[in-house]
Amino acid sequence: MGSELEPVHQAEIVTELPAPRTNDEHLSGETIADLKRSIADNTDRAYKRWWRMAITWCEREQRTALPMTGQTVAEFIGHLMRSTSTTTGKPYSPNSLDQALSAIRTAHFRAGFEGQPPTRAARELIKVHRQDRAKAGWRPRRAKAVTLDVLRLLLAQCDPNSLSGRRDAAILVLGYGLMGRRSELAAIQISQLAISEDWVTVFIPMSKTDTNAKGEDVDVPRALAPDIDAGRIVALYLEGLREFGVVDGPLLRCIHARGAVGKGMSAAAVGEIVKKLAKAANLTDAERTTAHGLRAGGPTDAAERGVPVPFIAEHGRWSKNSTQVLAYVRPADKRRNNPLLPHKPRT
Template sequence: MGGDERAYTSPVQAAPALAHSAVPVPVPATVTGTVTGTAPAGVLTPGAVVHGVPAAAADAAVSASTAARIAASVPEATRRAYAGDWNRFTAWCARAGRTALPASAETLAEYVSALADEGKAPATITRAIAGIRTAHRVSGLVPPDTTAARAVRKAYRGERAAAGLPNQRQAAALAVPHLRRIAAALDTGTAIDLRDRLAVVLGWAMMARRSELAGLDLADIAEAEQGLVVTVRRSKTDQAATGRQVAVPYGSDPLTCPVRALRAWRALLSEHGSASGPLLRRIDRHGTIAGVPGARPSGSGSADGRLSGYAIGKILVRAARRAGLAIDDLSAHSLRAGGATGAYTAGADLVSIGRHGGWRDGSSELLKYIRDVDRWKHNPMHGAGL
């Protein structure tokens, strides 16, 4: 079809695809094209049609490009999570003989109970409920009432607490001594280890989210006299993409110095003729680096070789295992938590930590990390005479 021609899809027909993209707002029928008839531009007469579509339907429509922008307004990780949640829900409904769209409040409550029986974390259940309600909204349907589902979830949280199970998993903060052990284990000079050491050290120094690390390009990092200036173009708390700059100073230890780690990785990429593109890239088992001229690495991945946030988490776990560290509760978020607690332990104030790591003012997540330090650093029983 030409640029002005339009195709029509009803809200119900569009529901599965829109739910799969996890658009967080109602998106009506997709209609694009030109109006037939002689009415002035922008005016639809009662009999006007858009390639067979009634005028009323055209008024309640968005183009494919608009729908794509609406979908892109949601972080990719959230879209993937919602899509997975919706697929699991529809599969469960098929097995249970229930209707997924529109779902009843009773069906939603039963599904939440089934997730509880599987031992899913309460946060996973909360996200599943949100994903199901989103699928209804983008389909132009009223989301199911969640009163019963929330009651089931509340009871399940009580069951977990009684059994001694945590209701919220928290990533372990990576302490400085452990960071040094990981950096030492990665000090081999191979392409994979140069990349992995940079990912771990820079992520810790930036207090970065894994999505922020994965989204960095070589052009986003500039060297300054005092260290690095890293431009984070978009983050979880900056969906307007206004961006922020993070100053990363030199490290006292060459192995954990983010500036030296970056220089070593850049030098390797330069040897392969690459001076632009993603900062962190896929490398196959033969040492072939994706995204460099002439490279054809094995395996799958994005065309430019950019690592995903998930891959960065795997890098940290793999490196910690090589360093002989326990990997329980270790994830990519451990870099963010470790940088924040390390800075606070060294005397940095909450405001500067929050701005450095891109937390919202008064973030409960940041305060949670600080409480873990404060229970010992500022323990009220110190000096009590015990």
């Protein structure tokens, strides 16, 4: 009886790996375009600005932009630390330097240099920049949280008899109720909206934390407060749109001077509406009252009521480990659990 193991002929032994083919590291134009769409438009535009700045700096300093060495990246970040923004006239913040670093890594990835360039030295420099600013007395200026009290003042500036006033009121209650990003508000389609007896439900097809675009329904209570009926506010706006024959497409629309309904609004336009209302309401720190303040207002009020962080994070589509949502929750927690508050006797 022969062995079950047959001998291997010498010719079958592979002694050399085949040479790589020229197409193995090639990406088609279509694939590159799809990869670019993986980054939000606003972020992509910012990345392109930083990358253009990096290329210009490299040319001036006679350094190679692609691929960069770790030393070149560190020198560029060091240059930004000592520079001022041509847009704001102020020194670049550590967050801006973080974004510049992300832009450089993204440019390298798109060019086929995955995992490059080394960034450890650059990140250490950004840490030093944060420490220097803290020692100089700098404090972060966050958007003013639009809590319910502020929301009432802004709603008072919205004319319910005009379509633009109804739209502005809808922006406010949906921004607060969804804890929504400007981009999410601008992207809402009429077909994604449902109003029931107790809820205004909005389908969010994708978000920054839903990178696989599974989508989710977000329920906003109609009664945001006893005197704020979100369902009625949104329904009045939809009724006004129907009078102009608008029954589908973008929910938030540009309203022309003569009252005609235009195309959908951009995220930037949503932000301008909130700024305009804050100015009209003569709010303290009106310049800090932005659309992001609507996103911050809901978590702030919820934290004051003692709602657990995971529920707040889930509703607002933050990562469970998000430091941003904690920035809204921690002040309320600190006040509620302050060790110097008068002791309450047990009952």
